[in-house]
Amino acid sequence: MAVVAHGDRRDPGELSRRVVQRRRRSRVRKAGRPSIVWAVPATVYFTLFALLPLGVVVWLSFTSWSGVGAPASVGLRNWTHLFSDPVMRESIWLMLLLTALGVVTQTPVSLLLGVWAAGKGRSRSVLTALYFIPLLMSSAAVAIVWRALLDPNFGLPHQLPWLFGSGDLFGNPADAIGVLTFVGLWQWTPLYTLIYQGATRAIPVSLYEAASIDGAGPVRQFFTITLPQLRNTMITTMILMVIGGMTTFETILILTQGHPGNSTTTSAYYMYSQAFNSFDFGKASAIAVVLVVVATAIGIAITKWSGYDKMTSTQEGV
Amino acid sequence: MTRRRPNWIAMAFALAWLVIVLAPVYVLVLAAIQTQPNYNSQGPLSLPKALTGSNFSAVIHAGFLHYFLNTLIVTVAVVAIVLVAVPPLSFSIVRGRSLLSRGAFRLFLLGLAVPAQAVIVPMFYLMTKLTLYDTFAAIILPTAAFVFPVATLIMSGNMRDITSDLYEAMALDGASSWRTFRQLVLPLSRGGLATIVVFAALTAWNGFLFPLVLTQSSSVRVFTLGLFNFETTYGINVPEISAAVILSMVPILLVYLFARRSLVQGLMGVGGR
Numbered sequence: 001m002a003v004v005a006h007g008d009r010r011d012p013g014e015l016s017r018r019v020v021q022r023r024r025r026s027r028v029r030k031a032g033r034p035s036i037v038w039a040v041p042a043t044v045y046f047t048l049f050a051l052l053p054l055g056v057v058v059w060l061s062f063t064s065w066s067g068v069g070a071p072a073s074v075g076l077r078n079w080t081h082l083f084s085d086p087v088m089r090e091s092i093w094l095m096l097l098l099t100a101l102g103v104v105t106q107t108p109v110s111l112l113l114g115v116w117a118a119g120k121g122r123s124r125s126v127l128t129a130l131y132f133i134p135l136l137m138s139s140a141a142v143a144i145v146w147r148a149l150l151d152p153n154f155g156l157p158h159q160l161p162w163l164f165g166s167g168d169l170f171g172n173p174a175d176a177i178g179v180l181t182f183v184g185l186w187q188w189t190p191l192y193t194l195i196y197q198g199a200t201r202a203i204p205v206s207l208y209e210a211a212s213i214d215g216a217g218p219v220r221q222f223f224t225i226t227l228p229q230l231r232n233t234m235i236t237t238m239i240l241m242v243i244g245g246m247t248t249f250e251t252i253l254i255l256t257q258g259h260p261g262n263s264t265t266t267s268a269y270y271m272y273s274q275a276f277n278s279f280d281f282g283k284a285s286a287i288a289v290v291l292v293v294v295a296t297a298i299g300i301a302i303t304k305w306s307g308y309d310k311m312t313s314t315q316e317g318v
Numbered sequence: 319m320t321r322r323r324p325n326w327i328a329m330a331f332a333l334a335w336l337v338i339v340l341a342p343v344y345v346l347v348l349a350a351i352q353t354q355p356n357y358n359s360q361g362p363l364s365l366p367k368a369l370t371g372s373n374f375s376a377v378i379h380a381g382f383l384h385y386f387l388n389t390l391i392v393t394v395a396v397v398a399i400v401l402v403a404v405p406p407l408s409f410s411i412v413r414g415r416s417l418l419s420r421g422a423f424r425l426f427l428l429g430l431a432v433p434a435q436a437v438i439v440p441m442f443y444l445m446t447k448l449t450l451y452d453t454f455a456a457i458i459l460p461t462a463a464f465v466f467p468v469a470t471l472i473m474s475g476n477m478r479d480i481t482s483d484l485y486e487a488m489a490l491d492g493a494s495s496w497r498t499f500r501q502l503v504l505p506l507s508r509g510g511l512a513t514i515v516v517f518a519a520l521t522a523w524n525g526f527l528f529p530l531v532l533t534q535s536s537s538v539r540v541f542t543l544g545l546f547n548f549e550t551t552y553g554i555n556v557p558e559i560s561a562a563v564i565l566s567m568v569p570i571l572l573v574y575l576f577a578r579r580s581l582v583q584g585l586m587g588v589g590g591r
Contacts, residue, residue, distance in 0.1 A: 034495045038410035039422045042403035042466060049463035050429055056440035065443070113335060116328050127332055131339055136570045138524030140542040141563045144549050145342050148349075148556045149362060155556075159361030186338065194582065218325070247433040250526050254546065268435045275439050276531065288436045299431055 054292070060285035067279050078286040088287065091267040092294065094177075098266060099245030101181045102188075106241055107234070110189045114196020115226055128197065135190045143254035146183050173263035176256050180264060183251055188244060192237050199233040200226065239302055246295050267291050350374070350560040357557050373561035381536060382562055385544035389523060392457050392540055396522035397515055399462040400469050404514060405507065407466075408473035409499055413485065423474065429467040434460075438531045445532050456532035457540065461525050462518070469514040476510025477503060509583075516573070516584025523570070541566050 061078055063071035082088050117128045134142065149155045150169050157164035169175045203226065211221050249268045252258060258265035258273060265273070267287060275284035345362040350373050352366040360367070411423045437460070445456045480503065488498045504511070526542040533539065539547065545562055573581050 033489075034406070034410045034414050034419075034499070036410065036414065036416050036418045038406040038495070039414065039419060042407035042470070043422050043425065045399075045403055046426065046429060046463055046466050049460050050432060050437065050466070053437040053440035053444060053460075054432065056443060057437060060440060060443060067442075067446075071443075109335070112328075113332065116325075116332055123329075124332075127336055130336060132574070133339060133343055136567055136574060137563070138526065138542050138566065140524075140526045140546055141566055144545055144559060145346060145563060147549070148554055148559065149342055149345055151554050151556075154358050154554060155362055159363055186342075189335075190339070243431075243433070247435050249435055254549070268433075271435065272438070272531075275442070281439055281443070284439050288439055291433065292436045295433055295436075296431055 057285045057288050057292075060282060061289050063282045063285075065281040067281060071282070074282065078282045081283065082286050082290070087262050087265065087270060088267070088290075090262060091265050091270040091287075092290075094264065095246055095266040095268070095294075098177065098180060098184075098248065099242055101177070102184050102245040103238055103241045105181060105185050106189055106192060107238065109185065110192035110237070111196050111230070111234070113189070113193045115200050115222070115230075117193060117197045118200035128193075131190050131193060133190075134187050135194075137187075139187070139250040140254060142183065142187050143251045146179070146186070147255055150179060170256060171260060173260060176260060176264050179255060180248075180251060183255065184245070184248065187251075188241070192241070195237055196230065196233060199230055203229045235302075239299070242298060242302060243295070246291075246298070267294070346560045346563060349557045350564050352557050354555055354557050362556070373557045374565070376558055377562045377565065380548065380558075381539075382541070382544055382565060384536070385539050385541045386565070388454070388538060389540040389542075391454060392461070392525070392529075393519050393522040395454070395458045396462045396465065397518045399458070400465050400514060400518040401511070404466060404469045404473050405504070405511065406499070408470055408477050409495075409503055411470070411474050412477040413495075423470075426467045426470045430471070432464075434464050434527055438527060441528070442531055451532060452534045452538060454538055457525065457529050457538070458522075460528050460532075461522050465514075465518045465521050469517060472513050472517070473507065473510050476507050476513075480506050512577070512580040513583040516577070516580045520570070520581075520584055 060071060062073060062075060064074045064077070065071035113131070117124055117131075137145070150157060152158065152168045152170070157169060169179050207225050207229070208221055211225055216224065247268055248266065249272065252264055252266060252269045253272070256264045258269050268291060271284045271287040271291060274280050274287060348366055349357050349362065351369045351371070352360075353368070353370050353372065356367055407422065407426075410419050441460050442451075445451045450456045450459075484502060484506075485498065488502050493501070524542060525540065526546070529540045529543045530546070533543070545559065545566065548562060549559055570581075
């Protein structure tokens with residue numbers, strides 16, 4: 001940055017040279033920079049196909065539409081119906097329950113596995129490669145496989161009655177919720193294990209060496225070094241688990257269809273069912289709006305509560 | 319952590335988890351090579367009495383090869399859209415000077431929070447209005463859109479790693495933004511590009527929600543929908559559906575064997591949903 005010294009003012013040649021230099025430097029800084037045009041295609045596309053629909057769903061929630069013809073405006077009718085709908089309230093509660101169960105089961109398992117897998121050794125890397133397999137399957141495939149496996153007549157409950165008792169896991173609410181939680185655990189733990197493994201490997205070895213010298217054993221090291229160092233990772237994965245839990249859909253569609261009764265009908269599934277089974281798109285749109293609001297609110301709450309945005313480094317002072 | 323007694327308890331848990339992970343795979347493979355009567359009579363865990371390849375041929379005859387092709391078309395199209403739109407966007411976010419560039423970044427961060435489930439109803443409405451219902455476009459367009467936020471995050475992070483001296487060297491050379499992009503940014507972003515390709519491809523390959531809601535006929539049916547349809551139409555024919563599931567995993571397994579690092583990084587992007 002050129003500073004025009006007081007003395008230069010008296011020399012017109014010097015002044016114009018400095019101005020030209022300054023202009024050239026700022027031109028250099030501007031040169032080669034992408035204009036806003038570079039961002040236009042993606043932004044327009046995304047607005048059209050992801051954001052515009054959000055506006056449309058709000059509009060649709062004030063209409064009545066069965067899928068044919070044009071939507072007819074009905075004012076607040078869908079909303080008043082929704083507020084007095086017991087299934088709706090139940091579905092929100094279920095969504096929160098399943099999400100909480102997911103976090104509570106998946107966190108310890110993936111944390112412990114991830115920390116263990118971070119260690120060196122042939123057996124660990126072989127096992128880790130195998131743990132990967134559920135991630136290679138689509139959500140639909142996973143649900144279909146478990147549907148087959150847990151079939152009361154031809155699946156595991158039939159062959160292993162000592163483990164499964166009566167066998168009909170889809171017949172009562174508690175078992176059905178248990179099945180959904182277990183399938184979620186099977187499906188998503190590999191992903192979080194991978195994340196924890198990577199994060200654990202990034203912990204500086206010097207911390208552990210210092211602790212060993214001080215006489216701390218492996219268990220003590222785990223609780224005083226590993227866990228605190230993984231704090232940011234734990235917050236990130238918990239946010240992912242919550243978002244994932246709230247949007248679980250294919251699993252429920254294929255495994256339980258919201259049954260028995262409505263005991264596994266989460267808000268996401270209720271929305272789908274109202275739209276494509278009952279053809280009440282207006283009401284389904286209202287449910288969708290509630291879903292987005294609840295999901296965003298919870299997302300913001302977790303972020304604020306965990307201090308995510310302030311995200312201090314776990315490696316200060318190392 | 320150099321000399322440690324092997325942790326037997328941890329190894330025991332790790333092996334227990336391995337059993338849980340592999341049990342369905344074990345059943346899947348065994349069921350696919352048995353006939354249905356044998357499977358039903360013996361149960362999922364027993365070794366098959368007789369082997370057969372009939373399930374695979376039945377599944378192919380039921381149209382799964384066609385579904386395979388459809389899924390391939392959708393996947394290639396989605397990856398193409400993402401590759402054309404996202405790298406330039408990230409370049410603009412990382413190197414652009416205007417406030418709008420930063421606004422674009424915030425827009426896509428916000429986009430991360432939008433669940434695809436919430437837009438299936440309006441998407442159904444929009445596709446019906448645009449007479450695109452039951453076409454490939456109906457699947458491709460929304461699927462690609464929902465890949466953008468994570469892909470943008472990955473790509474921007476990747477491009478930020480390119481130090482500003484390199485950019486400045488290009489600028490001193492008198493390079494236009496297009497030349498800078500072509501000769502500096504793209505070659506140095508190969509890792510990020512591979513990651514978003516894998517992430518987009520996986521999302522499209524395993525996509526289920528949009529195909530379910532926006533298509534109907536078997537001519538545009540994708541594999542996941544084919545599986546779902548098969549299960550609901552033919553009830554629990556476990557051997558045949560196992561064969562179908564295995565077929566659906568083959569391409570991903572191939573990628574896992576040959577491009578493992580990109581696959582892992584792409585899958586971590588899945589976690590970003």
